[in-house]
Amino acid sequence: MKRCCNVNFGTSLRGYFCSMTSAPISYKRHRFPPQIIAHIVWLYHRFSLSLREVEEMLLERGIALSYETIRRWGIKYGPAYVRRLPRKAPGNDDIWHLDEVVVTIQGKRHYLWRAVDQNGYILDEILQKRRNTKAAKRLLTRLLKKQGGAPKRMITAKLRSYGAAKRKVMPDVEHRSHKGLNNRAENSHLPLRKRERAMQRFKSLGQLQRFVAVFSGLRNLFVRPRDKRSSIDTHLHRLNALAQWKMAAMIDA
Numbered sequence: 001m002k003r004c005c006n007v008n009f010g011t012s013l014r015g016y017f018c019s020m021t022s023a024p025i026s027y028k029r030h031r032f033p034p035q036i037i038a039h040i041v042w043l044y045h046r047f048s049l050s051l052r053e054v055e056e057m058l059l060e061r062g063i064a065l066s067y068e069t070i071r072r073w074g075i076k077y078g079p080a081y082v083r084r085l086p087r088k089a090p091g092n093d094d095i096w097h098l099d100e101v102v103v104t105i106q107g108k109r110h111y112l113w114r115a116v117d118q119n120g121y122i123l124d125e126i127l128q129k130r131r132n133t134k135a136a137k138r139l140l141t142r143l144l145k146k147q148g149g150a151p152k153r154m155i156t157a158k159l160r161s162y163g164a165a166k167r168k169v170m171p172d173v174e175h176r177s178h179k180g181l182n183n184r185a186e187n188s189h190l191p192l193r194k195r196e197r198a199m200q201r202f203k204s205l206g207q208l209q210r211f212v213a214v215f216s217g218l219r220n221l222f223v224r225p226r227d228k229r230s231s232i233d234t235h236l237h238r239l240n241a242l243a244q245w246k247m248a249a250m251i252d253a
Contacts, residue, residue: 025080025250036063038249040070041078045211045218048194075210077249082217084248088121090147096123098139098156099185100131101193105202112212113139116188120223122216123147127209136165144169157182191219221245 027034044054051067058065095118100111111131115123124143128135136159144150150170156162157179166175195215202208222241224234 025077032063032065034249037073037077038081038246041074041081041214041249042218042245044070044074045078045214046222048191048198050198074214078214079210081245081248082214085217085221086244088117088220090149092149092152094118094147094151095153095155096143096151097182097185097188098136098154098162099182099189100135100159101189103127103196103202103208105205105208110205111135112189112192112208114185114188115139115143116185117151118184119226120184120188121220122188125212125216127205131159131161133161133164136161137169140165140169155181155185157186191215218245 055067
């Protein structure tokens with residue numbers, strides 16, 4: 001099934017890349033095997049490493065390539081890998097935590113709106129120019145369409161735009177507006193902020209859109225369910241996530 005989209009401020013970042021989900025991944029004309037390419041893409045997007053730090057780590061392992069090659073591989077293969085990753089099925093007892101964060105690009109302020117569930121799984125992200133009711137309504141409308149239904153509860157900070165948008169889009173859903181209740185959504189911004197500092201800010205909207213789409217998809221794969229707290233459960237969950245990543249990259253696990 002092919003879905004097309006346009007890159008603009010109302011575009012879902014996770015739906016930014018338009019191509020067939022089942023399209024094969026080609027590694028032709030690459031002198032490095034798929035295992036190394038997939039590992040490099042995973043390394044850069046999973047951890048707070050700069051391109052040059054990844055380049056140095058690979059050199060220590062006897063793999064000599066430039067940071068520009070790492071950047072190109074991330075753009076070329078990252079979206080294809082993420083499209084193949086499994087996604088969490090929505091549930092009737094889901095709780096949506098919504099929040100927005102300011103991102104400054106070339107001196108201009110933009111807003112990255114994000115919705116996560118009770119486990120910290122990123123449901124959707126939208127980059128918009130405004131921080132108002134229209135922007136909040138766009139996020140809620142996309143969430144309803146993508147999740148296939150309304151949540152059990154919606155939790156936000158005290159921005160009034162959320163309440164106004166909820167009354168128009170899903171008036172029957174319980175809405176709790178309190179800064180202390182929305183830590184899960186606010187905490188979801190921290191990894192991206194950390195990467196933003198490592199990358200010395202995003203240079204363009206396109207760079208932000210490309211990076212976040214892969215970064216968030218990979219985060220979702222490795223997010224640990226709240227009911228699995230033991231070290232053994234965490235270890236098994238990470239092993240399963242790594243196996244799914246290799247399957248997405250068409251690598252024998």
